[in-house]
Amino acid sequence: MTTTIPGYRYGADLPASPVSFADLDLLLQTLLWTDDDAAALRTAGEVLEDQVDAILDLWYGYVGSHPHLVQSFNGADGTPSGDYLAAVRERFGQWIRDLCGRAWDDTWLAYQHEIAQRHVTTMGRTDDVQSDQTHVPLRYMVAFIWPITATIRDFLAAKGHSDAEVDAMYIAWFKAVTLTIALWSQPYAPETW
Ligand code: HEM
Numbered sequence: 606m607t608t609t610i611p612g613y614r615y616g617a618d619l620p621a622s623p624v625s626f627a628d629l630d631l632l633l634q635t636l637l638w639t640d641d642d643a644a645a646l647r648t649a650g651e652v653l654e655d656q657v658d659a660i661l662d663l664w665y666g667y668v669g670s671h672p673h674l675v676q677s678f679n680g681a682d683g684t685p686s687g688d689y690l691a692a693v694r695e696r697f698g699q700w701i702r703d704l705c706g707r708a709w710d711d712t713w714l715a716y717q718h719e720i721a722q723r724h725v726t727t728m729g730r731t732d733d734v735q736s737d738q739t740h741v742p743l744r745y746m747v748a749f750i751w752p753i754t755a756t757i758r759d760f761l762a763a764k765g766h767s768d769a770e771v772d773a774m775y776i777a778w779f780k781a782v783t784l785t786i787a788l789w790s791q792p793y794a795p796e797t798w
Contacts, residue, residue, distance in 0.1 A: 610695045612731040615703065615716045622711070622718035624791055629714065632787055636780045645770075645777035650705025652764045652774065653757075657698045663756055665694065674745060677728075681735040692732045704781055714788075721789035743793045746786055754779045 653660065668674045669685075678693070680686030700720070707713050723731060724741040754775075761774045791798045 610699055611692060613696050613699055614719060615699075615707075616712050619715040619719050622714040622788075622791075623795070624714055624718065624788055626711075626714075629709065629788075632784055636784055638780055638784075641773065642777040642780055645773040646705050646781055648766075648770070649761060649774040649778055650702060652761055652766070653701055653705065656760045656763065657701055660701065660757070660760055661694055661698055664697075664753070665690065667752055667756070677738050677741050677745075679736045679738050683737055686734060686736075689729075689732055689734045704785065717785065717788045718791065721792050724789060725792045743790065746789060746793075750779075750782050750786055753782050 668678075669690075675685045678685045678689050680689055703713070703716075724746065726740070728738065728740055729736045757778050758771070758775050761778070762771045766774070
């Protein structure tokens with residue numbers, strides 16, 4: 606899974622995440638994560654692979670139609686930057702593949718922390734964006750779990766799996782996205798996380 610997506614630094618020499626494997630394990634227990642979820646998420650990755658562009662079209666349409674969300678992508682002129690949106694879009698597509706297909710090991714944890722920081726403390730730096738926005742509000746990060754989840758179901762159902770298989774993939778996806786935002790909330794509140 607090598608890639609040359611600009612700004613994508615998975616597996617690069619990043620600092621270790623402050624989140625330990627013990628933290629991750631307790632989060633997985635809290636989410637009632639099972640081996641069946643892990644298998645269903647792998648299958649979801651295969652099902653979604655050739656639908657990533659269509660998924661991103663949908664999500665970008667949703668963000669773009671809400672000014673309070675799309676303002677996070679403002680450029681120097683104080684309006685949403687097409688270049689910034691396009692740069693992030695490529696990495697967003699890769700995130701779908703990574704979430705479903707990568708091992709959740711120390712390399713994965715390190716990149717989760719990198720992405721988390723890109724929403725909070727280093728926003729805009731990767732793509733050299735000058736902006737009046739300093740961070741993505743945490744409340745929108747949490748609320749975004751639902752649209753990212755609700756909209757995935759039709760894509761999961763598009764390859765002829767049974768209702769039970771689609772349900773399993775859908776639940777695994779929901780848990781994995783919730784896990785993601787739990788991890789990404791760390792740099793928003795390092796003292797109380
Ligand atoms: C479930 C919640 C969310 C997920 C899964 C998500 C996912 C992602 C991903 C995968 C990236 C690119 C990561 C990379 O650089 O490799 C990204 C970047 C970004 N996201 Fe989110 N995001 C979420 C919530 C939000 C919300 C609510 C906003 C605000 C509208 C937002 C705005 C941004 C911005 C501005 C960037 C670029 C940050 C930078 O400058 O590098 N995200 N997001």
